Amino acid sequence: MKPAELKEKLKPAWPALDVHVHPLDCFGLTKVSSAREDANLLIESARRSGVEKMCLFSLHTTCPREPTVAECIEANDYTLTMRDLEPDVFLPFCYVNPMYPDESAAEIDRCVQGAKMVGIKLWVARRATDPGLDPILEKAVEYNVPVLQHAWIKTTGNLVGESFPADVADLAQRHPKAKIIMAHMNGCGLRGIEDVAHCPNLYLDTSGGDPDSGITETAVAALGPNRVVYGSDAPIRHFGVQLGKTLGTTLPDNVKRDILWNNTARLLPEWAGVDTI
Amino acid sequence: MIIDLNAFTGHWPSHPVTGDLNSVRASLHEYGVDRICVSPLEAAWCRNPHRFNEALYRTAGTFPDVYPVPVLDPTVATWKKELERATRELRVKLVRLLPAYSPYALEAADELLEALVAENLAVIIQTRLEDPRRQHQLAQVPDIPAAEIANTAERHPALTVIIGGARTGEIRGLKDRLLASPNLYADVSQCDGLDAIKVLVEEGLTEKLLFGSHAPLFIPYSALSRVVTDLADEDAAAILGDNAERIITW
Numbered sequence: 016m017k018p019a020e021l022k023e024k025l026k027p028a029w030p031a032l033d034v035h036v037h038p039l040d041c042f043g044l045t046k047v048s049s050a051r052e053d054a055n056l057l058i059e060s061a062r063r064s065g066v067e068k069m070c071l072f073s074l075h076t077t078c079p080r081e082p083t084v085a086e087c088i089e090a091n092d093y094t095l096t097m098r099d100l101e102p103d104v105f106l107p108f109c110y111v112n113p114m115y116p117d118e119s120a121a122e123i124d125r126c127v128q129g130a131k132m133v134g135i136k137l138w139v140a141r142r143a144t145d146p147g148l149d150p151i152l153e154k155a156v157e158y159n160v161p162v163l164q165h166a167w168i169k170t171t172g173n174l175v176g177e178s179f180p181a182d183v184a185d186l187a188q189r190h191p192k193a194k195i196i197m198a199h200m201n202g203c204g205l206r207g208i209e210d211v212a213h214c215p216n217l218y219l220d221t222s223g224g225d226p227d228s229g230i231t232e233t234a235v236a237a238l239g240p241n242r243v244v245y246g247s248d249a250p251i252r253h254f255g256v257q258l259g260k261t262l263g264t265t266l267p268d269n270v271k272r273d274i275l276w277n278n279t280a281r282l283l284p285e286w287a288g289v290d291t292i
Numbered sequence: 293m294i295i296d297l298n299a300f301t302g303h304w305p306s307h308p309v310t311g312d313l314n315s316v317r318a319s320l321h322e323y324g325v326d327r328i329c330v331s332p333l334e335a336a337w338c339r340n341p342h343r344f345n346e347a348l349y350r351t352a353g354t355f356p357d358v359y360p361v362p363v364l365d366p367t368v369a370t371w372k373k374e375l376e377r378a379t380r381e382l383r384v385k386l387v388r389l390l391p392a393y394s395p396y397a398l399e400a401a402d403e404l405l406e407a408l409v410a411e412n413l414a415v416i417i418q419t420r421l422e423d424p425r426r427q428h429q430l431a432q433v434p435d436i437p438a439a440e441i442a443n444t445a446e447r448h449p450a451l452t453v454i455i456g457g458a459r460t461g462e463i464r465g466l467k468d469r470l471l472a473s474p475n476l477y478a479d480v481s482q483c484d485g486l487d488a489i490k491v492l493v494e495e496g497l498t499e500k501l502l503f504g505s506h507a508p509l510f511i512p513y514s515a516l517s518r519v520v521t522d523l524a525d526e527d528a529a530a531i532l533g534d535n536a537e538r539i540i541t542w
Contacts, residue, residue: 057486226515229309
């Protein structure tokens with residue numbers, strides 16, 4: 016098969032909505048000098064793989080594990096700048112640190128209520144069992160936006176504040192009205208999928224980790240076809256490599272389409288303007 | 293022509309895979325892979341990895357597009373006999389070393405590597421089979437640094453040496469050594485990140501990169517996507533097969 020034929024064969028039959036993307040300002044092999052350049056490089060690469068929209072969150076240019084309130088504000092302003100440059104592509108999430116619950120709630124008011132961000136991002140400052148997350152989740156319910164929570168099970172040891180899947184299940188049970196997306200299906204692995212299967216308000220993103228065979232099929236079998244969503248973790252990962260976790264599986268076409276677009280579209284607030292297909 | 297220089301067959305104890313050779317072939321044929329170089333996965337965990345080569349020859353022998361890649365271990369006393377056996381298989385074009393799993397330092401393989409030169413065989417030396425963060429708690433295997441494989445290539449300038457399973461950043465970090473060593477190449481089976489291969493091509497490494505899928509552990513769609521999605525057709529063709537066609541004596 017020639018490369019041109021192969022490109023055609025790999026092209027998704029449906030557009031993809033990526034629920035897990037960072038600016039190049041945070042991660043990646045390429046340094047950028049402006050939000051404009053950042054947006055252009057991400058969009059060009061995404062479109063080559065068939066990704067049309069991206070949920071975007073900055074973890075701040077220096078990626079501190081315990082960011083200050085000011086660093087979160089700076090990160091969110093960068094994300095908003097990219098959204099304003101390409102509003103049809105970027106769906107901004109608000110990054111907050113549960114070490115500062117009150118300030119996080121205020122930042123969610125600013126970014127979600129005020130600037131129309133469409134979700135909330137939590138990383139590794141505190142595990143999901145920490146009560147500091149509760150006011151953040153209450154805001155998420157109030158504004159009806161999803162919360163994307165990082166999780167992994169690392170053989171080499173999780174960071175002190177890094178959530179395990181069971182921690183995220185605990186969060187989902189504490190806040191049954193919240194819509195929680197647990198990041199990193201492959202990082203959570205075959206064990207982590209089982210840890211969260213019983214939480215109907217918990218969704219799993221396919222981002223991060225290697226494109227191991229069989230995991231997405233296992234996740235769909237355990238969680239159902241509507242609780243798995245496509246994410247890449249670009250620019251740490253490659254859009255197309257991560258798309259393979261959906262398109263390169265034995266799942267039926269309607270399930271692939273839902274993972275790539277509809278399941279995330281249903282989680283986003285109305286003002287995101289993302290319809291199901 | 294698409295040549296997969298880094299595929300496997302068999303079972304992996306910490307993660308279930310559909311690894312029978314028929315299934316691996318079918319999964320790669322779906323994306324047009326014409327030639328498949330396979331090693332037995334079980335060899336990684338056997339105290340004598342040679343034990344799986346004979347079965348590999350038998351199974352691979354039934355498929356004209358499959359090239360067995362035996363695993364050799366220089367710390368097993370009978371490696372010379374095992375190499376001699378490999379040379380009787382017409383479709384053995386390269387052998388694989390898994391130094392992280394035996395384990396041994398690559399210097400221990402120097403005599404074996406010189407013997408490969410005499411037999412006109414190439415070698416693929418694997419940096420990793422599995423992300424250390426995702427390995428079984430009681431079976432943790434650290435990566436072999438790609439730089440150590442570059443050192444090995446420099447000690448054996450007449451041997452074609454392929455770095456197996458290095459990540460994009462590692463390959464990029466070896467740019468100057470890859471360009472300076474005519475016998476050193478890298479497979480791209482574990483490259484990831486935005487424009488993972490494009491950034492290497494832009495560094496001038498097109499001729500040094502070889503397609504590998506890491507199937508059945510990894511999904512073939514992903515392997516092909518990382519190469520063709522971001523590249524001009526001629527660069528993609530070089531990495532997918534033209535380079536392997538040129539450097540291996542088929």
